[in-house]
Every structure is written in C-alpha cells, then in structure tokens.
Amino acid sequence: MKEHLGVIAIAGILLAPPALFAEETDEGSEDAGRRQFEEIVVTAERRESTVQDTAIAITAFTGEFIEDFGLRNQEDLQNYLPATTIQPYDLSIRGVGRLFRALGGDPGVATYFDGAYSEDFGIASTEGGLFDIERIEFLRGPQGTLYGRNGVGGAVNFHSKKPTDEFEGELRANVGSFNTREMFGVVSGPIIEGVLNARLNGVKRTRDGFMDDVQPGNPDINDYGDENYSLALEWLPLDNLSVLVRGNERSYRRSMSGAQGAGAIVISEQAGMRDPVTGGERWVSVPVHGWRPIADPTAADAPMCASATDRSVPNCVVPTGLVPYINDDHPWYSFTHNGLTRYAQPVVGGVDPVGLAPDGTTVSGFARPNYAYQAAFDPGLQMLADRSIQGDGRRIPELGGDDLRGWTNGLQDEFFDHQAAYMNVTWDVLDNLTVKYIGAYTDYFYHRTTDDDRTGMPIDQQFYA
Numbered sequence: 001m002k003e004h005l006g007v008i009a010i011a012g013i014l015l016a017p018p019a020l021f022a023e024e025t026d027e028g029s030e031d032a033g034r035r036q037f038e039e040i041v042v043t044a045e046r047r048e049s050t051v052q053d054t055a056i057a058i059t060a061f062t063g064e065f066i067e068d069f070g071l072r073n074q075e076d077l078q079n080y081l082p083a084t085t086i087q088p089y090d091l092s093i094r095g096v097g098r099l100f101r102a103l104g105g106d107p108g109v110a111t112y113f114d115g116a117y118s119e120d121f122g123i124a125s126t127e128g129g130l131f132d133i134e135r136i137e138f139l140r141g142p143q144g145t146l147y148g149r150n151g152v153g154g155a156v157n158f159h160s161k162k163p164t165d166e167f168e169g170e171l172r173a174n175v176g177s178f179n180t181r182e183m184f185g186v187v188s189g190p191i192i193e194g195v196l197n198a199r200l201n202g203v204k205r206t207r208d209g210f211m212d213d214v215q216p217g218n219p220d221i222n223d224y225g226d227e228n229y230s231l232a233l234e235w236l237p238l239d240n241l242s243v244l245v246r247g248n249e250r251s252y253r254r255s256m257s258g259a260q261g262a263g264a265i266v267i268s269e270q271a272g273m274r275d276p277v278t279g280g281e282r283w284v285s286v287p288v289h290g291w292r293p294i295a296d297p298t299a300a301d302a303p304m305c306a307s308a309t310d311r312s313v314p315n316c317v318v319p320t321g322l323v324p325y326i327n328d329d330h331p332w333y334s335f336t337h338n339g340l341t342r343y344a345q346p347v348v349g350g351v352d353p354v355g356l357a358p359d360g361t362t363v364s365g366f367a368r369p370n371y372a373y374q375a376a377f378d379p380g381l382q383m384l385a386d387r388s389i390q391g392d393g394r395r396i397p398e399l400g401g402d403d404l405r406g407w408t409n410g411l412q413d414e415f416f417d418h419q420a421a422y423m424n425v426t427w428d429v430l431d432n433l434t435v436k437y438i439g440a441y442t443d444y445f446y447h448r449t450t451d452d453d454r455t456g457m458p459i460d461q462q463f464y465a
Helices: 002-015 018-027 029-034 063-068 074-078 121-130
Strands: 057-062 084-086 091-093 109-113 116-118 133-140 154-160 168-176 180-192 196-207 224-238 241-255 291-294 333-337 340-346 412-430 433-450
Touching: 057 063, 063 133, 074 084, 074 121, 091 109, 109 121, 116 121, 116 433, 121 133, 121 154, 121 180, 121 196, 121 224, 121 241
Parallel strands: 109 154
Antiparallel strands: 057 133, 084 091, 109 116, 133 154, 168 180, 180 196, 196 224, 224 241, 241 412, 291 340, 333 340, 412 433
8 A cells, every 4th residue: 555655646746737846946046057067169060069069979178177187288188088099109099090100101080270280199289288278179980071181080179279359368387396397378468459369378398307317427318398389360350250370389309218219118028928037027037138030830840949059940949948938938929920920939149140240230130139137136237127126026016107217328319390370261251151261381390319220229228118
C-alpha cells in the first residue's frame, strides 16, 4: 500500500502546474543567472557563432581562461585538449600531425593567426607567451572544406586582441627560479576618436639554463631569451567599413638540449634493454654501444661466428655466452626498415669497427664509443644526472629537470627571427551580406648551430630523448 501511495505522490508532483514552482524559481533567479554557462563566440565556420551552435568538434579558450590558468605555451594548452597532443615535431589531433620535421615540410594540422595561414603551429603558439590573446580555437577532424591546406587532422585559430575605442593598459611582471624574468605590457585606445584606434604590446622573457653543462666554460643548457613586439591599427573610414592591420617583430634564442650537440637525457644505448651485468638502465659494462647488422638468426642456415672475434663470414651471428652482453636474454635485436625486417647484435669492442676512419668517413653508422664503460661505480662519469644512483642502480628516485647533466662542445644554439604583417578588411554591404579580405606576410629566419656529426664532442655521444 505504501508503495502504491508513493507512486501516486510522485506522479502528482510531475503533473503539478508550473505555478506551484513559480515563487521558488523567482527567488532563485539571481543564482540561476550566475550558474549559466559562458557563451564563447567563435569563427570556426568562417562566421561568428557560439561553440554550442557550431557543428564541429571544437575546444575554445578565451583570453580570460588563458590568464586565469596561467597558460603560456603549447604544453600548457594540451592539458585541456581532448585527443590532442604536442609531439616532438608538431601538434597532433586524433593521431594526425607531422611525422618528421624538415625544411619545407608541411604539418597535418592547419594553423591560422588572425584569420591568415601560419606556416608553423610552434610560432603561433609561443608568440608572446600567449599574452594579449583574445581567443584560441582547436577544431578536431578534417577541415579541408573551410580551411583547405593541411587541414586533414584539424585546424587551430589564434585571435589576438583588437584595438579598443577606449583607453586601457596593463603591465605585468613575473619572476621565477633559474633567474626567470618576464615582462608583459600593452596599451590600447583611440588615436582619432571614432576613426582610428591602436594597440601596442610588448613581451620580453629570459631564463638561465637549468641543465648543468660540466664542460668548463660552457653555459648551462636550456636557457632562452624571447622578445616580441606588435602594433595593431584599426581604421574606420565608414560605418560599414573597417580596416585592421597588425605587424609584429619577434626574436628568440636558446641553447637546447635536444640538439645533436647535447645528449641531455641519456637512455639505454642498446634499444631499451637493461645492462645484463649491472641491471641498470644504461649499459656501463659494454666498451662500445651500437649495432652490427647480422643475418636472420631465426633461419635454419643462419651463419654463426666461430668466436666473438671471428668475422670471416659477413653478417655472422655471435652465439650467446661468448660475451656478457650477448646472452639468452638479449641474443639479438630486430626492427623494421623500409618494410623489411632487419636483425642486429651489439658491436663487440675491439673487434667491430667504431667511429671514424682516418679520412673522416663513418666506419660504423651508429656505433659510438661508450664513455660510461666500467663507470658503474661513479654515476657522475655516466653524464646522466647530478645525483647519486641509489640501491641496485636501476633507477634514480625523484629525478627532476634540474638534476640533468651534460658534457657538450657548446654547439647547440638555436635562433629565430620572425616578422609578420596581417590585414583584415571588412565591408558590411547589407545586413545579411559581408565581404571580407584577409591577407598576410611572413618572413621567418631560422639559424641553428649544432655538431651534427658529433666529431667535436668526444665525451657525451649518447642518444638523447
């Protein structure tokens, strides 16, 4: 009986007229208004609409959101983006991006700055530390219909703040560890009331390196100096015509740990295998690291080397047990190259050619001396970190970025110089007809100094991550 009455009571509440709740709704109207979702106006479909009304998988960040959450670069942005990651070579959306970086190579995700195509996501996403940005839109999925070039994986729109018809300004300063100093400033307002508005901003950021370079005389690695200045002018000659132009000048310099001249984070020399003697993540029991091509060891007629030093048969397979680092756990290594399966074994010190021939040519393509050989007793000689390896040597607890070390030849400099100009002409012909022209000019200079063949760096010649 109680169950029956309960059902009748619930039904009565559901069928009650709205007037029964009118007073409660009115009392909570103020709170209800504050709980409404913020509407973000985007131009993902080449016209203004809200995110909710845009039939595209889109994530949009307003300038207020960027400032409130302290977002300063693409690594910060990816923490709030579904199906989007920052890969070593560029942005990737839903697994589509750039597989490698080369001069003249195009990405798989299109980037636009103030409506004009930008050649590189890294340029747009780091300009000015995302300061004075009105909005950023990330569109997921193919965008070829509206964006065309390089829109296979998606598109990203960066919109800078426009000049205002009222005076405003801001000055901001940040300080941090490693002598980090950042200055941000902007001023905006009318030059000719109702006719010409202007906006000027500037950013200067510097930081010392956080990775210790133990080579005497070399500065610490991973420092940077970044400056960006922009000026935007908005001309309103008619009520239905506006001309917006913007120009910026940027320079950026850093000593990077990712260059060939600096092996910042040293990983195992043997394709991720642990040292068979020490069990550590770096092979310190092997005199040399690198690989020697061998025949298919799984074949019944695979040629076997008579000893660890015998190379009378080309590409012969060294049997296990002859050297400690070719054993039952690691007899050989296989990988795929150009669609074919290849096989290799670690080079044997004093037997297989390593390094450079007298004429300067490479004898063994990726075989290099292992300067950490027999240095298991001294972590400092392993050039991995400025911290002692504890316990069994398999891991370094609480390893931070400032614990990393390197011994470089000082050739890992990178310099960017970037100038750009944008124009946006908008003519409202009718209430429902607008004609718009968007044009841009970009000049991008990139200079990198690295010791690609590593002949000038006789100490740290390890692979980096």
